[in-house]
Amino acid sequence: MTRGLWSRETVALMLLAAYLPLALFWLWFGGAEALARLGLSLLVVGVWHLVFLLARAQPPSLAALITALAIAMLAPEGLGGFRMILGISFGVVMGELVFGGWGRNVVNPATVTLSFLGFGFPAFAWPVFDDPVAWAAIPAALIAGVTGTVPVAVLASAALVGAVAAASGVLPEQVLFAAGIVLVLLVADPVTSAATTLGRWINGALYAGLVTLFATGWAGAAPVQIAVAAALLTSLAVPLLDEIALALWIARRRRRHGRT
Amino acid sequence: MIRAGFGSAAGLSPRFPSPPDMSGIAEVLTEEAAVQTPVGPSLHVTPLVNEGDVVRQGAAVACLRHAPDVCFVAPLAGRVARISLLPGRKLSEIVLFREAEGDVERHDCKVAKTAGGLRRLMQSSGVWPWLRRRPFGGMPAPHEKPAAIVVMATDTRPFAPDPRRALEGREDDLTRGLIALEQLTDGPVMLCQQAGPELIEPGIGEGRIRVVTCGPRHPQGSAGIRIHQLFPAGLDTPIWDLHAEDAAALGALLETGSLPMRRLVHIAGAALRDAQTVWTHPGADLRQLTQRLVSPGPHILTSGSPLDWHATRWLAPRHRQVTVVPREATRQRPHWLVAALTQSATPRPAIPTAALTQAFGGAIPATPFIRALSAGDDETAMAFGLLSLLEEDVALADYVLGEGGQFVAQLRRMLDRIKTEFAA
Numbered sequence: 001m002t003r004g005l006w007s008r009e010t011v012a013l014m015l016l017a018a019y020l021p022l023a024l025f026w027l028w029f030g031g032a033e034a035l036a037r038l039g040l041s042l043l044v045v046g047v048w049h050l051v052f053l054l055a056r057a058q059p060p061s062l063a064a065l066i067t068a069l070a071i072a073m074l075a076p077e078g079l080g081g082f083r084m085i086l087g088i089s090f091g092v093v094m095g096e097l098v099f100g101g102w103g104r105n106v107v108n109p110a111t112v113t114l115s116f117l118g119f120g121f122p123a124f125a126w127p128v129f130d131d132p133v134a135w136a137a138i139p140a141a142l143i144a145g146v147t148g149t150v151p152v153a154v155l156a157s158a159a160l161v162g163a164v165a166a167a168s169g170v171l172p173e174q175v176l177f178a179a180g181i182v183l184v185l186l187v188a189d190p191v192t193s194a195a196t197t198l199g200r201w202i203n204g205a206l207y208a209g210l211v212t213l214f215a216t217g218w219a220g221a222a223p224v225q226i227a228v229a230a231a232l233l234t235s236l237a238v239p240l241l242d243e244i245a246l247a248l249w250i251a252r253r254r255r256r257h258g259r260t
Numbered sequence: 261m262i263r264a265g266f267g268s269a270a271g272l273s274p275r276f277p278s279p280p281d282m283s284g285i286a287e288v289l290t291e292e293a294a295v296q297t298p299v300g301p302s303l304h305v306t307p308l309v310n311e312g313d314v315v316r317q318g319a320a321v322a323c324l325r326h327a328p329d330v331c332f333v334a335p336l337a338g339r340v341a342r343i344s345l346l347p348g349r350k351l352s353e354i355v356l357f358r359e360a361e362g363d364v365e366r367h368d369c370k371v372a373k374t375a376g377g378l379r380r381l382m383q384s385s386g387v388w389p390w391l392r393r394r395p396f397g398g399m400p401a402p403h404e405k406p407a408a409i410v411v412m413a414t415d416t417r418p419f420a421p422d423p424r425r426a427l428e429g430r431e432d433d434l435t436r437g438l439i440a441l442e443q444l445t446d447g448p449v450m451l452c453q454q455a456g457p458e459l460i461e462p463g464i465g466e467g468r469i470r471v472v473t474c475g476p477r478h479p480q481g482s483a484g485i486r487i488h489q490l491f492p493a494g495l496d497t498p499i500w501d502l503h504a505e506d507a508a509a510l511g512a513l514l515e516t517g518s519l520p521m522r523r524l525v526h527i528a529g530a531a532l533r534d535a536q537t538v539w540t541h542p543g544a545d546l547r548q549l550t551q552r553l554v555s556p557g558p559h560i561l562t563s564g565s566p567l568d569w570h571a572t573r574w575l576a577p578r579h580r581q582v583t584v585v586p587r588e589a590t591r592q593r594p595h596w597l598v599a600a601l602t603q604s605a606t607p608r609p610a611i612p613t614a615a616l617t618q619a620f621g622g623a624i625p626a627t628p629f630i631r632a633l634s635a636g637d638d639e640t641a642m643a644f645g646l647l648s649l650l651e652e653d654v655a656l657a658d659y660v661l662g663e664g665g666q667f668v669a670q671l672r673r674m675l676d677r678i679k680t681e682f683a684a
Contacts, residue, residue, distance in 0.1 A: 103610070
């Protein structure tokens with residue numbers, strides 16, 4: 001039997017291809033230190049995937065590479081090996097693997113890891129991105145959006161709300177950069193973002209709204225911290241958004257047809 | 261004219277390998293033909309003929325055991341070669357050998373003036389098995405009254421023959437068939453067609469016949485998606501669907517008294533030298549149909565489109581496509597440890613992508629529906645329109661996700677479970 005293309009691993013590969021410009025620019029500007037962080041997070045994520053493969057026969061996914069990239073790019077700097085390993089282990093195991101692997105998780109493992117590291121060890125500085133790295137998020141979003149692997153509605157609504165906020169001058173440039181990278185890497189993840197069209201529009205707008213709120217009202221927060229906190233809260237609200245969108249859809253059909 | 265409720269560009273056009281079409285339409289009456297029950301669970305029947313009997317084209321050869329009015333008829337005049345029944349007198353197939361000078365069965369069409377008479381004529385003349393009901397699929401019960409009837413004059417499956425070509429010059433028959441179908445229901449009769457001139461004159465019948473235009477990509481021409489959009493099926497609101505060519509055949513039956521068995525079938529697939537469109541009949545012998553077309557080498561003859569075929573020797577009832585695929589060498593089985601580690605967690609979860617949304621034509625919230633299907637959540641799946649759908653409507657999603665029949669099987673299991681729960 002001939003089979004279609006969009007199996008779980010194809011989607012993971014397409015996402016990886018889309019994130020390639022972002023990853024390359026970040027490695028180019030980050031140098032050896034960035035490479036070491038990426039290597040460490042790859043190793044830890046890989047080990048946990050291997051543990052779950054052997055213990056629970058849960059096939060590993062190439063999405064592990066995406067998780068490792070997001071963690072390496074966004075984790076606070078200077079944490080040291082032990083804290084990094086602890087945080088990544090918590091995020092990857094509790095955020096993804098215990099639910100059955102990529103595709104069955106409710107929150108993005110990288111978001112869980114980053115929140116754990118950021119709020120658990122607040123003394124460490126969050127990373128700051130060079131301009132070209134932040135600009136590289138745009139081709140990444142374009143490739144992923146055109147191939148249909150990330151929901152375009154999430155990107156579009158976040159961009160719209162973000163553009164309005166930036167035009168009114170409440171979003172500093174650094175927050176905008178960090179929010180863009182987090183949007184592409186964490187919020188627009190196809191699995192944990194909303195699954196309905198209406199839910200997706202609200203999802204993106206909610207993220208951008210939270211970023212704006214934190215940027216104006218949260219004194220002393222680093223740009224990446226703001227974006228990661230907004231991403232975490234958004235991903236917790238996503239099931240509710242989907243539920244609302246589906247209830248509306250069903251109510252509309254019931255009104256039109258008298259049944260679903 | 262009603263336009264479909266979502267963008268006419270929704271859907272996908274998956275490509276499958278096939279050689280180019282030969283020009284012209286050949287007319288093929290196969291030397292052997294089989295009478296079979298519709299695809300699905302096999303039915304209890306009473307054979308009405310013996311092996312060796314000579315039957316006319318359109319003569320009843322078997323009827324349902326628990327509803328003797330519903331007959332299965334011979335697609336061509338011939339001699340009964342073999343009657344194979346499965347345990348429990350369920351019909352496997354009745355094979356006929358064609359006889360050159362055969363006669364055609366004639367029916368008395370005066371009875372069709374009333375709805376009850378029309379129903380009896382459709383059941384005795386062999387039109388009934390061409391109907392399909394939703395929810396749950398299969399032939400409708402003899403006394404069931406549908407809430408609406410959908411007539412499909414479009415087929416967007418890959419390599420499907422163009423129904424417009426099959427209906428050329430048969431507009432009067434189609435109109436007559438639609439007016440007859442209108443008698444069977446109190447609801448609308450909807451003719452789904454591709455963009456272009458309307459196949460019927462406006463304002464015929466009692467005014468309940470509507471023309472619906474749908475887009476060119478699959479699954480927009482899929483009966484389940486159309487029913488979901490136009491008039492969703494429910495447990496107490498069954499919807500019937502019928503191919504427009506069969507509706508035209510019903511119209512011809514009412515005019516002439518004999519049921520035409522001609523049917524436009526497209527033969528395609530990777531194991532062919534040439535693809536071809538042929539006029540043939542239900543239950544045609546696929547070996548003879550593809551004899552001069554297949555390229556050398558092992559191949560599988562299948563009835564149905566590349567998305568929802570099954571391997572068989574006969575053209576299945578209702579099917580209008582033959583797909584010939586190369587037989588693949590059996591794959592080396594993976595090492596037991598690798599198999600244990602990687603295959604125990606199947607099916608893999610479906611990742612929501614634009615391709616998955618389009619596989620349902622944007623008409624159903626694809627990801628929540630697929631998740632409800634894999635979780636076995638009947639209530640949620642029914643709220644999303646499960647009862648309007650059958651296997652062929654989710655076949656595209658299954659293909660797109662590369663799951664090899666997983667969702668089709670889950671849908672069938674869920675439908676069977678709901679059916680038994682509500683029958684109890």
